[in-house]
Structures are given as structure tokens and as C-alpha cells.
Amino acid sequence: MRNFNHQFVFSSIGLILMIESSFMLISAFVGEVYQEPSVYSLYLSSLITFVSGLVLFLIGRKKRKEKRISQREVYLTVTLVWVMMALYGTLPFLIGGAIPSFTDAFFESVCGFTTTGSSTLINIEAFPKSLHFWRSFTQWIGGIGIIIFVMSFLPLFGGSSSHLYNAEATGISKEQLRLRVSDITRNMSFTYLGLTAVGFLLLWAGPMNAFDAACHAFTSISTGGFSTKQASIAHFNSAYTEYVIIFLMFSGGIRFLLLFNLFRNFSGRIFKDEEFLWYSFMILGFTFIITLALYAEGNVLGSVEDTIRTVLFQVVAAITTTGYATTDFLRWGQFYWFLFLAMVLFCGSEGSTSGGMKISRLIILVKNTKVVFRRQVHPQALYMVKINGQVYSNAVVEKVLAFVFLYLTITGLGAIVLSFTGMSFDESIGAAVSSMSSYGFGLGDFGPSGNFSTATGFAKYFLSFLMIVGRLEVFTVLSLFTSSLWKK
Numbered sequence: 001m002r003n004f005n006h007q008f009v010f011s012s013i014g015l016i017l018m019i020e021s022s023f024m025l026i027s028a029f030v031g032e033v034y035q036e037p038s039v040y041s042l043y044l045s046s047l048i049t050f051v052s053g054l055v056l057f058l059i060g061r062k063k064r065k066e067k068r069i070s071q072r073e074v075y076l077t078v079t080l081v082w083v084m085m086a087l088y089g090t091l092p093f094l095i096g097g098a099i100p101s102f103t104d105a106f107f108e109s110v111c112g113f114t115t116t117g118s119s120t121l122i123n124i125e126a127f128p129k130s131l132h133f134w135r136s137f138t139q140w141i142g143g144i145g146i147i148i149f150v151m152s153f154l155p156l157f158g159g160s161s162s163h164l165y166n167a168e169a170t171g172i173s174k175e176q177l178r179l180r181v182s183d184i185t186r187n188m189s190f191t192y193l194g195l196t197a198v199g200f201l202l203l204w205a206g207p208m209n210a211f212d213a214a215c216h217a218f219t220s221i222s223t224g225g226f227s228t229k230q231a232s233i234a235h236f237n238s239a240y241t242e243y244v245i246i247f248l249m250f251s252g253g254i255r256f257l258l259l260f261n262l263f264r265n266f267s268g269r270i271f272k273d274e275e276f277l278w279y280s281f282m283i284l285g286f287t288f289i290i291t292l293a294l295y296a297e298g299n300v301l302g303s304v305e306d307t308i309r310t311v312l313f314q315v316v317a318a319i320t321t322t323g324y325a326t327t328d329f330l331r332w333g334q335f336y337w338f339l340f341l342a343m344v345l346f347c348g349s350e351g352s353t354s355g356g357m358k359i360s361r362l363i364i365l366v367k368n369t370k371v372v373f374r375r376q377v378h379p380q381a382l383y384m385v386k387i388n389g390q391v392y393s394n395a396v397v398e399k400v401l402a403f404v405f406l407y408l409t410i411t412g413l414g415a416i417v418l419s420f421t422g423m424s425f426d427e428s429i430g431a432a433v434s435s436m437s438s439y440g441f442g443l444g445d446f447g448p449s450g451n452f453s454t455a456t457g458f459a460k461y462f463l464s465f466l467m468i469v470g471r472l473e474v475f476t477v478l479s480l481f482t483s484s485l486w487k488k
Contacts (some may be wrong), residue, residue, distance in 0.1 A: 005073045011060025012077045013084055016052025020085055021046040023137055031130030033206040038128040041096030049088045068444055070225050072485045082468050086110045089138055098131050103457045110137030110464040114471040115353060117225025117323010117440025124230045129211060132228050135449045136215035141486025143353040144192045187260040195221045199248045220248035223353045225323025225440050234326045242309060242326060246316050253279060253320035253348030265283040274387050275349050275360050286315045286343060318343040323440025325448035337443060344437045355438025355470060357407055364400045406474050411436045414466050421459040435463045436470035
């Protein structure tokens with residue numbers, strides 16, 4: 001296509017691959033500290049990734065002409081960035097032989113960058129520390145969104161940060177209209193870095209050593225859920241550690257711009273924000289319902305504090321789509337399966353690291369339903385959908401309705417496809433919902449006590465596709481398959 005801006009696509013992907021290579025070097029430093037042979041796989045992976053990125057960047061810069069950047073270049077670039085990041089992210093696992101299967105290594109890498117807590121590893125604690133660090137680092141990188149993380153770099157090289165941001169952050173927040181993209185990304189990055197540092201120090205003050213504290217700080221604030229221990233957080237048997245991780249997961253599920261304003265100005269705006277209030281009350285509500293139900297059944301999990309803490313941990317982990325567990329909650333019964341699947345669907349706030357459809361869209365759906373009922377009674381009255389006193393147009397409401405329809409349709413079709421790979425009815429539904437929402441735990445053999453090592457090769461690739469579609473919130477990826485996008 002004559003008018004297609006290949007330079008923009010190549011240079012953007014190349015730049016991000018070069019940045020990914022620097023992250024690999026940081027992981028290699030951990031290997032040097034622990035004197036692990038696997039460190040060479042990280043050095044070689046970093047070299048390959050950097051050279052590949054440099055070549056793509058130079059191709060994009062060579063004889064560059066100013067061309068208009070349309071939506072097709074932007075959507076293709078953002079989608080390819082996530083695929084390429086995951087693809088090159090498999091190199092440390094493959095070259096060192098830690099995960100000899102490309103399928104498993106790619107699945108693990110996609111789970112990392114999309115902050116999905118799924119895994120194929122059977123003996124996690126036998127994994128080299130440097131690769132543990134890289135594995136956790138991929139979730140930290142993916143949590144903030146690699147596009148957002150490097151947004152400040154692109155203008156230096158002639159890139160368009162606003163186009164990329166709008167393609168990755170496809171939410172409905174009015175802050176996208178009020179603030180410059182550079183301000184949004186800078187504020188989000190400062191908040192993310194600050195919370196990570198605080199999380200590391202708090203975890204290190206408990207029973208975790210510095211290495212475990214760093215890895216779990218990465219995967220807690222990114223709401224990813226990768227752990228360095230086979231038993232996940234239950235391994236540490238520490239109420240203090242669980243409360244710290246609850247705080248980090250809860251923070252990761254809040255819109256970062258709200259947190260930034262809270263930390264910078266000590267603003268009380270966060271406590272008036274409707275999405276934050278819904279988010280908080282949903283956590284408290286589900287915790288209360290599940291705790292009450294467990295007590296009614298006589299299924300007490302130790303003391304009152306033990307029971308409440310265990311339930312609260314699992315509820316926060318589900319609503320923020322963090323693949324952590326301190327117990328196998330699937331053993332509580334099918335009633336709880338339904339509740340956890342419901343929590344995983346709408347999850348945390350827009351502009352946070354959590355996955356799912358986001359609570360802001362749930363608010364739009366509920367308020368729009370109220371408006372419809374009111375118009376039935378008073379057809380001539382003017383009713384509008386408002387959040388935090390701001391009116392959302394019919395176009396925004398229609399986009400939310402389309403998004404929810406597509407999200408649920410893809411999840412349902414995904415479950416049907418997975419059922420053909422040998423998964424049972426509940427396993428296919430759980431795996432599809434988990435992957436689309438970046439949660440990590442499914443049902444049956446893919447629950448907290450199992451993993452995805454027994455899934456077929458096709459199932460792992462298909463689940464990887466669902467993870468990327470869900471992480472980019474449907475429209476960006478699916479737009480690539482519409483013929484109108486590619487017409488001149």
C-alpha cells in the first residue's frame with residue numbers, strides 16, 4: 001500500500017525492542033549476583049533483541065518521509081509490539097533450556113506481558129533466580145503497558161505518542177481529553193515506580209528476602225500474580241505479607257491518576273470518585289457475602305481473622321485479576337465459582353493495571369439501564385448518563401455496549417473452541433474468562449492447585465491470542481480484521 005506508513009511501524013517496534021533488551025540486561029545482573037550459568041542466556045537474548053530492534057529502527061528511519069499516521073498503522077503497531085515483546089521474551093527461557101518447548105515458553109511470556117497469572121511451570125522453585133526475575137519483570141513491564149512506559153521516548157525520535165496511547169488505552173475516561181498524553185504517561189509512570197518501591201520495602205521488612213520481595217513487588221503492583229514459590233503467597237505463611245500484598249493489589253486496581261493526585265496534593269478527590277467507590281464497595285460486598293456463606297456452611301478457615309483475611313485476599317486478587325492464591329477456593333463449592341467468575345469479568349478501574357472489562361463500563365451499563373427505565377415512564381424527559389457529574393454522550397454509551405457485547409461474545413466463542421481441545425465444560429469457560437480478563441486461574445485442572453501444562457499446544461496458542469485481545473481491550477486487535485481499515 002502506497003500510503004501505508006511503514007516507517008512508523010518499523011521504528012516504533014524497533015525502539016521498544018531495544019528498550020526490552022535493556023530490561024533483559026537488568027535481569028542478567030541478578031544472575032551475576034547469584035553466579036548462575038543461565039545469565040548467558042539473558043546476555044545473548046538481550047543482544048539478539050537489541051540487534052533486531054536496531055535493524056527495524058534503522059529501516060524505519062532510513063529515507064523517512066513525513067506521512068500521515070492513520071488508525072491502521074497505529075492498531076497494527078500496538079498489536080505487533082505486544083506480539084513481538086512476547087516473542088523475544090521467550091528467548092531467555094529457550095536459550096538457557098529452562099523451558100525447552102517454544103510453545104510453553106511463548107505461553108509463559110504472553111502470560112507475563114499481559115499480566116495473566118497462568119503458567120505451565122510444574123516446579124517453579126527449581127527455576128533460576130535470574131529467569132524468575134525476568135519472568136516477574138515481564139509482568140511489571142506489561143502492567144503499566146509498554147506503550148505507555150516508553151511514551152516519553154517517542155517524540156525524541158519523531159514518533160506520535162498520542163496515537164499510540166489512544167490505541168492502547170481504549171477506555172472512556174474524560175482525563176484523556178483534559179490532559180496531554182505526556183502528562184498522563186509521566187504521572188502514571190511516577191505513581192507506578194513509587195508504588196513498586198514502597199511495595200518492595202514493605203515486603204522486604206517481612207519474612208521475604210530482597211529477591212523474593214522484588215519479584216513479588218513487581219507482580220503485585222502489576223496485578224500479574226507470578227510467584228517465586230510453588231505454593232504462591234501461602235508459602236510464606238505470614239499474615240503481614242498477605243496484608244501488604246492485599247494493599248499492593250488494591251492499589252494496582254485503582255486509576256493511577258487518582259493515586260497521583262492523592263500523593264502529590266493530598267487531594268480527597270479519590271474518596272469522591274464514583275469508580276473508586278464502586279471498586280471499594282464491591283470488594284467489601286463480595287468479602288462479606290463469601291465470609292457469611294462460609295460461616296453458614298460451617299466451612300471456617302481458622303480464626304475469624306484468618307477467615308476474613310483469606311477471603312479478602314482472594315476477592316482482591318480476583319477483582320484486580322491478580323493470579324495469586326493463599327488457598328484453593330474452588331474447593332469451597334460451585335456457588336463461589338460463579339461469584340469469582342463475576343468478579344473477574346468487570347475487575348478493577350480504568351487506567352489501572354487490572355484486566356477485565358473495568359468497573360467504569362459496569363457503571364455506564366447500570367446507569368444507562370436506569371435511564372432507559374426512566375424514559376419508559378417519562379418519554380419526553382431528558383435523562384443523561386453521568387459519572388462524577390460529567391455527562392457521557394450516547395456515542396460513548398454505544399461504544400461501551402458494543403465493547404461488552406464483543407467481550408462476552410469472544411469469551412463465549414473462546415470457550416466453545418477450547419472445549420474442542422479436550423477441556424471439560426467448566427474448564428473451557430474458566431480458561432476463556434481467565435485469559436480474556438488476564439486473571440490466571442481457571443476452573444477444574446486449571447484452578448489454583450493446577451496449571452496449564454496439560455493443555456494442548458493449540459489451546460496454549462489460542463489462550464495467548466485471547467490474552468492479547470483482552471489486554472488491548474478488543475477493539476485494537478479486532479480492527480485489524482476489518483476490511484474497511486485497509487481500504488485506501
